Each structure stands twice: as structure tokens, then as C-alpha cells.
Amino acid sequence: MPEYRRVLLDGAALQTVRDGDELVAGDGRRVAVRSARHLPPVVPTKVIAVHLNHRSRVEEFGIPLPGTPTYFHKPVSALNSHGGAVVRPEGCAWLNYEGEVAIVIGRTARNIPPSLAGDYIAGYTIANDFGLHDFRDTDAGSMLRVKGSDTLCPIGPGLVTDWDFRGKRLRTRVNGKVVQDGSTDEMTWDMHYLVADIARTITLCPGDVLLSGTPANSRPVRPGDVVEVEVEGLGRLTNHVVTGPTPVRSDVGAQPTESEEVRSTALGGDWEFRGIRPPRR
Template sequence: MKHARIAYDGAIHHATAMPGDDTRLRLADGRVLREAEVVWLPPVEPRTVFALGLNYADHAKELAFKAPEEPLAFLKGPNTLIGHRAHTVRPAGVALMHYECELVVVMGKTARNVPREHAYDYVAGYTVANDYAIRDYLENYYRPNLRVKSRDTCTPIGPWLVDRDDVPDPMKLALRTIVNGRVTQEGNTRDMIFDVPALIAWFSSFMTLSPGDMILTGTPEGLADTQPGDEVITEIEGIGRLVSTIAAGQPNKEPA
């Protein structure tokens, strides 16, 4: 099943997708609404957000980096997350702002020292993220700083949380990004360097993962700059189609 969190009629609601029609959603009270009638929120209330750098070999090569030998992980603040059909701000004066289509793993149970063969037992489901990066401030691809990856609005996520059991193999999903109607990025989750079970086993080997924690699993090659007014769609097979629009930041809002 596909689940969503939305704002409608002055309240926050949990909803599900209508069978065979992701453009309509049903509220718990039975009302059916269209996609454009609601404000979409992240499908999971933000908790700890983990992210991976250089988790696709083709992306590492694209950036002239050697593929990592262990996961390159960093944290993101919950302030970064926004919903489907929302606006992401491009800071004034920056030269490069790239999209990143990513499969997101949402934890469903408390996990500590989980062996990889049991990792999927701890997953609630999957969603889509577009983890924009401001390359101007990047000092090291191995450790992206806060101004690169933790800006307000920089990570649209959703629209749906898809139940784990409705995704037969999360490691065989096609990904793509479409900017203003043109396909600019294509890949497949099978090309991850560290797959979903490996990531859950690795994180849980040194810390406790909790229900609602999210792991953004990295992006394949095919990055391009985005500008104010661009419509950016990140799609993952069987998971969903996430739309965001780039908005221009105000010069007086940016630090010197």
C-alpha cells in the first residue's frame, strides 16, 4: 500500500493512494481528493536522517573519485525535508545546484547489530528523495558540510511511503530525473556499491536505528545544474514520482 501525510482543510491527515491511480488519495474518513487539492508533507515525520555519498560507482567516476571502500555517511537536519509539489530555494549567487534522485529506506523497528540476512525485517517501506546539493560550498565530497546538504527546503521527499512487502526487490528499481520535460539522469538501484541490507547492517553495528529513521541511499551519475523556475521530477520504479520546483533565494537571506 502507498501511504501519505498531507495537510487539508486546516488539519494534517494520513491518506492512501487510490488503487491504480497515484493522482488521487483517500483520507481515513473516506473522502477522495486529487493530488493538486492538498499540501503534501514528508510521508514520514522526520527523525534521524542518514545520507550516503558516492554510493554508485558511476557517480563516483563522474566526480573523478575512487569508489569508497566503506559507506560515506552523513546526517541531515529535519529542516531540510519538504513534500511533493513544494518549492526548493536556490540560494542567491551560487553557481551549481544539482538534483540527486535517491531511494529512501524507512525503518520500521528498532535495530541494533542487525545481520544483513535479516535487514529487510526491520524496514517499514520506501520512498523517493531529491537531495539537492549546493556544490559551491563543497570542500570535500567525502564530508559535505552543512551549507551543501542541510539547507532549508533542500530535500523534497515523497509523495508516498510504499510498504516493504509491496516492493519485491528494492535492489532492482529503475531511477530517473526529468528536468523541464527532459530526462537528465537514469540509473538502477542494482548499481549501488553498498546495498540496502549492507547499509542497515553497517549503521546498526555502531548505533541504534529507530522506527521512522530514514536512510537516503545515494544517486547515480547524470547530474546537471538547476535554475529558478525549473520543474524537477525524480522517479523510482514502483515507488513514486516526486515533483519539485526551484525558487529563487533572496540575496539578503544569504550569509556573506
């Protein structure tokens, strides 16, 4: 399966194709995969994510799944890359990982049936749909700051074409320990359905990204943690968490909170984690 990666090479953003342990640019230059400075593999005009899709996640929250998918938007300024730092702002505590498969659009799509949606998909990559739940009390409807704050959308390391999404295993690790273990077969709505659903009213452009949902056990991470998302056939996306250099400004807007809503969502549902605070550094 061909894999394409965007890297920064000698000061220029270039698309490369993977050749074993090396990445090859169009002019023939080569760089080792391990030493390459990765960029997001595509440049989307928009990033759209489905709320709940994996059955294990629905069961974890203990709430009924809607009859059709619901979505939120992550601004492109949230994009991050393989090897990039995910910033938890000073004064925030509830930053959660969410390992996912990302769909990348290859052709302009509008008002297409699910049966043809695959023709409009360029390929797939890995995403970590980080959420800053400290802002859930004020942004629960839009998820704008929860899911759209800077650095909270790592994707990569590469775009893989000719990948069959069926029956693929998805694992997330924190500091080497498996914390999420799911499969694309537990998705209620598959990749083709999601593309066709969004494209009914929103034109999808080449490079646009759709996040397809996460399995159970999204939990908070803290500065110093290394988070890896591995998807069978797509590789492994690795990021590390750091603390932002300054606190969220306190002279404007809603402030981070640690309410019951914040804690129960960040810790996987309104149950035995109630009242427990995450470790801090």
C-alpha cells in the same frame, strides 16, 4: 503495493492511503491525488545519506570507491515534500539535483545483521538529495550547509510498502528532459547493507530515512526549473526551484564561493567543464 501519503487536509496533517486517483483518510474523507497538498510521507528523527554508491557516479568522478560506505547527515529542517519549492539562496549558483531511493525505517534497529535488515524497513520513497555546492569549500567534510540547508531534502510523494528494490529504474528529469538514468542494480551496497551498517552504532527509529545514493550526471539547476525524480514502482517526486528572497548574510560566516573545487564537483568531475559557469537568472 500499498502506498501511504501524508497530506494537509482541511488544516490537519493526515496520513492517507492511495486508492487509484484519490487519497483516503482514516475518517473516510477523500481528496484527488492531483489536488492534494502533500507533506513529507514520514516524520523522521534523522536523515542519513551515503556519499557514493552507484557505480556510474563513481566512474564519473574517476576516484576509487572506499571499501565501505561513508555517510553524511541532513538535518530534519531540510525536509521538503512533493510539489514543494526548493530554494536557491540569492547569491548562490551551484544547486545540484540528485535523484535517489530513500529507505524508511519501520522498527527500532540497533546492531542487526544485513540478513535481518529487511524486517526493520517500513518501505521506500523517493528523494532528491539537493546540494548547494557554493558551500563545498567550507563544509566539504560535514556537508552540513551543502546538503542540509532548508528545503534541500524533498521526499515523497508516498511511502510504498512491499516494494522489492532490486532491478528498479531511476530517472531524473529537468524541465521534461531525462538527465539521470540509472538502476538500483548498480548500487555497490544494497538497502539492507546500508541499514545494518548505520545501525551498528546509531539507533534507527521508526520513520528515520536513509538516502541510498545517486547515479551519474548530477548537475546544477536554476530558479524556474522543474525537477522530477521517477523510480519504478515508487512514483514520481516533483519540485521546482526558486530564488531565496534575501542573500546569504555577509556579516557572519564563510561566504559562497565559485572555486575550482566547487565547479568541478557541481559539473561532474575535474575535467572538460573546468572554468564554465552555469547560466543564471
